[in-house]
Amino acid sequence: MANPSALVVHQAHLALGGRPILQGITLDLPPGQVLALLGGSGCGKTTLLRAIAGLQPLDGGTVLLSGRDVSHTPTPERGVGVVFQSYALFPNLSVADNIGFGLQARREPAAQQQARVAELLQLVGLAEHAAKRPAQLSGGQRQRVALARALAPRPSLLLLDEPFSALDENFRVPLRRSFRQLQQALGQSCVLVTHDRDEAYELADQVAVMMDGRIEQCSPPEQLWQRPRSRRVAEFLGAFHTLDARTAPGPWRRDSGCWIAPLAALQPAQADTPATAWTLATQVLAVHPGLLYTSVLVQAHGQAPLTLCLPPGASRPAAGSALALALPAEALCWLPD
Numbered sequence: 001m002a003n004p005s006a007l008v009v010h011q012a013h014l015a016l017g018g019r020p021i022l023q024g025i026t027l028d029l030p031p032g033q034v035l036a037l038l039g040g041s042g043c044g045k046t047t048l049l050r051a052i053a054g055l056q057p058l059d060g061g062t063v064l065l066s067g068r069d070v071s072h073t074p075t076p077e078r079g080v081g082v083v084f085q086s087y088a089l090f091p092n093l094s095v096a097d098n099i100g101f102g103l104q105a106r107r108e109p110a111a112q113q114q115a116r117v118a119e120l121l122q123l124v125g126l127a128e129h130a131a132k133r134p135a136q137l138s139g140g141q142r143q144r145v146a147l148a149r150a151l152a153p154r155p156s157l158l159l160l161d162e163p164f165s166a167l168d169e170n171f172r173v174p175l176r177r178s179f180r181q182l183q184q185a186l187g188q189s190c191v192l193v194t195h196d197r198d199e200a201y202e203l204a205d206q207v208a209v210m211m212d213g214r215i216e217q218c219s220p221p222e223q224l225w226q227r228p229r230s231r232r233v234a235e236f237l238g239a240f241h242t243l244d245a246r247t248a249p250g251p252w253r254r255d256s257g258c259w260i261a262p263l264a265a266l267q268p269a270q271a272d273t274p275a276t277a278w279t280l281a282t283q284v285l286a287v288h289p290g291l292l293y294t295s296v297l298v299q300a301h302g303q304a305p306l307t308l309c310l311p312p313g314a315s316r317p318a319a320g321s322a323l324a325l326a327l328p329a330e331a332l333c334w335l336p337d
């Protein structure tokens with residue numbers, strides 16, 4: 001028989017302070033994969049993570065870990081590891097003792113505990129810092145201690161709440177890449193809470209977009225960014241031009257919904273632009289030079305302003321000038337409201 005899913009959440013419901021916070025969440029995570037819960041502030045990501053950990057009781061619904069119904073099982077018996085945004089390390093314990101904390105609590109033989117701590121110190125590259133206190137470490141090192149501590153008891157599922165958000169961009173990206181390598185080498189199943197789209201895209205096998213306590217779409221990242229299922233998801237991902245279908249010209253006009261196209265698909269119209277393309281007569285509102293590209297804000301009739309991205313060397317149009325743009329037909333996809 002195939003391995004059971006690392007995590008199944010079925011119809012999770014929860015209200016707090018009289019407000020619905022989780023509204024029928026259903027998820028299924030195969031073993032060894034990372035699921036990212038991606039959403040804006042207050043959509044319920046952390047609450048869902050806490051419910052999976054058993055730190056927040058649900059009003060209704062079930063949670064299964066490796067096929068075992070843990071809906072009413074206390075946290076210590078669920079076999080999950082948790083890495084909090086703040087890392088929550090013990091300031092008076094050494095790095096090694098922080099990592100070994102969960103093993104002591106399980107009363108494993110001392111030699112076995114020491115061997116496991118040494119293994120994890122190696123794994124996260126902190127062997128020479130074993131005797132230090134958390135205050136003597138950098139933010140990235142503290143994050144790795146928190147990760148090692150959560151991994152030490154070999155959890156069936158690792159839960160991570162914004163684990164990289166306290167770090168500077170320069171540290172965040174290399175650290176999340178080394179985390180992904182480690183996770184894949186260990187085959188560790190994970191649920192990752194994040195509001196960072198790049199992080200979700202890079203780290204996750206499946207991305208669940210959460211809005212108002214619901215999963216709007218759960219798909220592998222490439223699929224999500226190619227085919228968002230609704231306008232809300234497309235707008236949240238921020239990777240598309242959105243054009244109103246009601247005010248669209250000729251063949252693009254519809255009674256409802258919108259057309260979306262990847263940002264790079266919008267280009268200046270050329271002599272060889274195919275007749276099937278959607279051509280837009282626009283006026284340049286503003287030009288914003290940038291390191292990677294120049295953003296040109298344009299206004300097309302009946303549409304919200306659009307942003308054309310020009311490569312750094314391209315000639316820049318002047319604000320107020322007219323600019324003919326085109327979107328190839330194959331880049332456009334209609335979505336319901």
Ligand SMILES: Nc1ncnc2c1ncn2[C@@H]1O[C@H](COP(=O)(O)OP(=O)(O)OP(=O)(O)O)[C@@H](O)[C@H]1O
Binds near residue numbers: 040043044046195
């Ligand atoms: N104990 C509580 N009592 C009442 N409301 C709560 C409680 N805990 C959380 N909430 C509310 O539930 C909603 C979801 O909170 P949650 O922390 O899960 O959001 P989030 O998606 O993780 O947001 P963020 O990214 O800002 O952390 C918020 O509106 C929050 O105010």
